[in-house]
Amino acid sequence: MAADPAAADLAELRRPVRGRTTVGAVLQALAAVLSVTPAVVLVEIARRLLTGSGQAVWPLAWVAVGLLAARFVLYASASLLSHLADADLAYLLRRRLTEQLSGLPLSWFAGGVSARVRSTAQDDVATLHHAVAHARGDLASAVAGPLVVVGYLLWVDWPLALLTVVMVGAAQSIRTRVQVQAAEQMSRIAAANTELTAAVLETVRGISVVKTFAGGRGAARFAAAAADYVDADERAQRIFLRPRGLARATVAPATVVFAVTAVGTGLVAAGWSDPVDLVAFTLLAVGLFEQLTPIYLAQDLRESAQGAAGRIGELLRGPRQPAVEPARARAVGAPLTVEFDDVHFGYQEGHRVVRGVSATLEPGTVTALVGPSGAGKSTLAMLLARFADVSEGAIRLGGVDLRDLERDELYRHVGFLLQDAVLLRRSIRDNIALPVPDATEEAVRAAARAAAVDDRILALPRGYDSVAGEDAVLSGGEAQRVAIARTLLAGTPVVVLDEATAFADPDSEAAIQDALAELATGRTLLVIAHRLYTVTEADQILVLDEGRVVERGRHDDLLAAGGRYAQLWRAQQGSEL
Amino acid sequence: MTDPLRGLIPADQHRPLGRYLAAVAAYAVSEGVAFGVLVPLLIALLDGRTTTAAWWLIPLTAAAGVGWFAHYYLGSRALRLSSAWRRALYGRIGDKLVTLPLGWFDGPRAGQVPQLIVGDVARVASTVFLVQALLGAVLTPATIAVFLLAYDWRVGLAALLVVPVVLAALSVGRRLTERTEAANHAATAEAGSRLVEFAGAQPTLRATGNAAAGRVGLDEALAAQHRAARREIVGSLPGEYLGELGIQLAFTALLLTGLALATDHDLAPARMIAVVVLGISLLRPLDALVGLGGVLRACQASAGRIDDLLEVEPLPEPAAGQPVGDAGIELVDVRFGYPGGPDVLTGLTLTIPAGRTTALVGASGSGKTTVTKLIARFHDVAAGSVRVGGVDVRELTSAELLSHLALVFQDVYLFDATLEDNIRFGNPDATAEQVRDAARRAQVDSIVARLPDGWASRVGEGGRLLSGGERQRVAIARALCKDAPIVLLDEATASLDTENEAAVHAALAELAVHRTVLVIAHRLDTIVRADQIAVLDGGRVVECGPHAELLAQDGRYAAFWRERGRARGWRLHAGERLDREPADQASP
Secondary structure (H helix, E strand, O other): OOOOHHHHHHHHHHHHHHHHHHHHHHHHHHHHHHOOHHHHHHHHHHHHHHHOOOOOOHHHHHHHHHHHHHHHHHHHHHHHHHHHHHHHHHHHHHHHHHHHHHHOOHHHHOOOOHHHHHHHHHHHHHHHHHHHHHHHHHHHHHHHHHHHHHHHHHHHOHHHHHHHHHHHHHHHHHHHHHHHHHHHHHHHHHHHHHHHHHHHHHHHHOHHHHHHHHOOHHHHHHHHHHHHHHHHHHHHHHHHHHHHHHHHHHHOHHHHHHHHHHHHHHHHHOOOOOHHHHHHHHHHOOOHHHHHHHHHHHHHHHHHHHHHHHHHHHHHHOOOOOOOOOOOOOOOOOOOOEEEEEEEEOOEOOEOOEEEEEEEEOOOOEEEEEOOOOOOHHHHHHHHOOOOOOOEEEEEEOOEEHHHOOHHHHHOOEEEEOOOOOOOOOEHHHHHOOOOOOOOHHHHHHHHHHOOOHHHHHOOOOHHHOEEOOOEOOOHHHHHHHHHHHHHHHOOOEEEEEHHHHHOOHHHHHHHHHHHHHHHOOOEEEEEOOOHHHHOOOOEEEEEEOOEEEEEEOHHHHHHHOOHHHHHHHHHHHHOO | OOHHHHHOOOHHHHHHHHHHHHHHHHHHHHHHHHHHHHHHHHHHHHOOOHHHHHHHHHHHHHHHHHHHHHHHHHHHHHHHHHHHHHHHHHHHHHHHHHHOOHHHHHOHHHHHHHHHHHHHHHHHHOHHHHHHHHHHHHHHHHHHHHHHHHHOHHHHHHHHHHHHHHHHHHHHHHHHHHHHHHHHHHHHHHHHHHHHHHHHOHHHHHHOOOHHHHHHHHHHHHHHHHHHHHHHHHHHHHHHHHHHHHHHHHHHHHHHHHHHHHHOOOOOHHHHHHHHHHHHHHHOOHHHHHHHHHHHHHHHHHHHHHHHHHHOOOOOOOOOOOOOOOOOEEEEEEEEEOOOOOEEEEEEEEEEOOOOEEEEEOOOOOOHHHHHHHHOOOOOOOEEEEEEOOEEHHHOOHHHHHHOEEEEOOOOOOOOOEHHHHHHOOOOOOOHHHHHHHHHHOOOHHHHHHOOOHHHOEOOHHHOOOOHHHHHHHHHHHHHHHOOOEEEEEOOOOOOOHHHHHHHHHHHHHHHOOOEEEEEOOOHHHHHHOOEEEEEEOOEEEEEEOHHHHHHHOOHHHHHHHHHHHHHOOOOOOOOOOOOOOOOOOOO
16 A cells, blocks of 8 residues: 555545544444444344243333444544544645745746645645545444444344345445446546537637637537537446446345345244344345445545545645755845856756856846847846746855845845736735835835825725725736835835836836836846837846847947847837837 | 426426336335335244245235336436436537627636536436435335334334424534535635635745735635634534434334333234334435435536526527628717626717728726627627617627627637637638638748647647737637628737737738728727727717827827827836835844
């Protein structure tokens, strides 16, 4: 079992509550054993009444009532214990996962991982429910219950007991065989299901295209996929009709009652059996098959739990950004110069995106990164914001390697504004004051005014108390300005800026640009530039190509040099109006 | 079967379903009869009358035989019925989807369709199987109850009196469960959305330099989810065990009544034992009834959701349309608002001349997109009218109207097929030459050159293998291929890289030749070159005319133009306050 990594993940994740689930399983098994009480007591009462031995029957009845009450208590407490353990474990795992998320490098979050995070931390953790709260208890009672029943029946009348076991065993073996065949059919059904889902998505998302361009014939893929899906399912089910019907008929209550009474009557006539024994069989043999069902159902549930555990384990094992050893941790020095010292970086081994970049960003200056797409502009800028760590070389802030700075210390000095402004589902005030939670009302308003968004916020239904995404529905440009206000309030002396931010929303370009101009004042800026004319005034332009700085200098000098920059400049001027 | 479910049964399946239900009922009764016959058989055996007992085996054999036949017959019937039901539902939903107003697909319910198709249809069809279990859990105990009362009304009554108690306990328990369940559901949804936010906003949260503060919302939501989960466990305990307790009470009542009667010599011991065995057999299936009720409710909810979709009214259409004149468009005093929202258009009048380009400009939320959607009849106007070629769009069939239009919206949907197929989709009858020509004019040939498989390259689900600018160029090629006289266009706002911007622009210029173009314009040169510019504000056209004329008016458009002109010349400058310290730098 340990050889299977998915099973190992599951065992590892369950460990914190193993004690409680084991106790729960024992209690549940005891409860299952006690469920034979009514039958056993009734048989005993029948024996005493019919033999006329005069033995008291009432005490037996009271014992039965007492044992049933005990069973009830055992059952309920087993369930309570294991379900609470499950809830506690889910909470524990979700906290471990969020803790892990805060430790992953920011580059991990690129490209939309929210859906994956949600499905792992919520859905996959929930999928463990059966494995944690039920698996052990169900297995224990599905083994203990039938064992006691069969043991008792063997003790009462072994030939009839054997008959019962054969019938139940036959049905169970058919059921197992059908399940194996079903697994083969399942992949075919799953494929048809995937195609149907894709066809539905296409129909729903592309409906306007379908209707405007193709008249009414666009739903053809959906119709075909739906027909295939039903056909595949029906064909698979048809194969199982006969064996399933046979298995169910074999253990149907009427069949079991018929078999034990028919054989039993013969045995009584032959003088081998006591008629009272038959009472035990009519009560206990009927439900025996159903008691085995949890084992049979558990297979699928265990597989999905293992799949979920595998995904949770994978996320928990993801490479964390190394934390600074307290002994090495240093404070940012002065002056706040940024140095790129022979920086190399690649997301994968052997594929370097940045290859030996050295540059110095003097405090209060604007440095622009230009170059064709794929030259490494964004990657280099992101390294300063420590979205990932350099593969070779170093980036220093005020003389200190970024890797020797505590994370919060780094981000108190380095801010960034990227193309997609993110607002949290909190009040606009909290969104602006995120970096400085105890900022005064006046400071927040001042930042918003400087970011040219104060008027717009005041026009919201509840002003600064409006909650983003609820009663504050902001356009892209407005959200961008709130993000700028946030960065202004944070007052980080170094800012990494994507110039495309200035053009994120054509309806409010000028306002965003005013806000950015305010931000540029007095700060060290590293700008990822797409449109060259916006950075003609930069103090320093680094021209990147294939991860290297091929030219550097001011606009006029670079233009005069007639090199790569001059080429890029001419190309862009040509495509302009 | 209850209402929303019954309404969805396909018309041609009523008879087979009736026969099936009758067979299910007959089988359920036969199971009860088997237990009923067991009583005289057991009494005879216990009394030592073995031959009498053997005679009773005959009806028992018959009952068991019915079961053997029923299990195969019912399984095959049920499979056929449920498959037919699924086919009929898929057919109805598929037909429905193409008649729904296009605007419906912009709404919140469109997102539920995949779940509806994959999950709900199967669940509704599975009621056929469910009903077998359900009828079994009701009719078998009912049959046994009749036997029980006939054999000994006192013991029967003792057991049956408990049944209403059990059912009441079950419903009380269920209500308790539902309440805590709903609370847990809400807490889980909240925690889920906080998680998405936490992951999506991770750069923003870390940038605050205050890692702990960023986690507060999520930590609270997770703790609340944990509390709600624990509360649900405790809250659902009665629901789960009250029924069980009731069944045990019934057994106790049965046993004690039987014993009391036997010790008072009112009932022969053998008869008492047999009757109690029968009583226990009656109680056994009741347990299953509890779970089945929950499943049935889930099926009804699914049926309700499907029913809601099938009930959506299509926009009324004439049987035959009218001939459309030229390719001009008129909007006359149009009022329109989205369901539950304020009016977006408040008396908008605009004439879009045939063969010319009209640009719509205005702040976000001024109704630009709504205008294009009303022309394509995604929705119907609340008042006023939209006319294409002089004919009200409500007097055209949707096929006719759409045959005149080509839509190039911002979020263009491409099918997971080759580039060529996606362009040809505009006009299935186009020759290979026409497709290539459209592609060349829309600058798609440079995409073809970039991709490994050239024309045969697949574009991925929704076109995700292409960039936004490339997707729009393919959509333009598709429109060129269709060669419709009217083009409704939403220019991309996302900042395209300069190379793509030039290509898209050239493609748009091609599209504008000889066609009526209505463009939601963002690029300044698109606006300047339009034959007519309509400025929207507050759901009306406040200014309309060519660029030079509007500038001369020095009104809203002139102000807009100056603002945009200022934005265009924008440059980043280094600041002058070089020595400024961060305002609130925390001391390390």
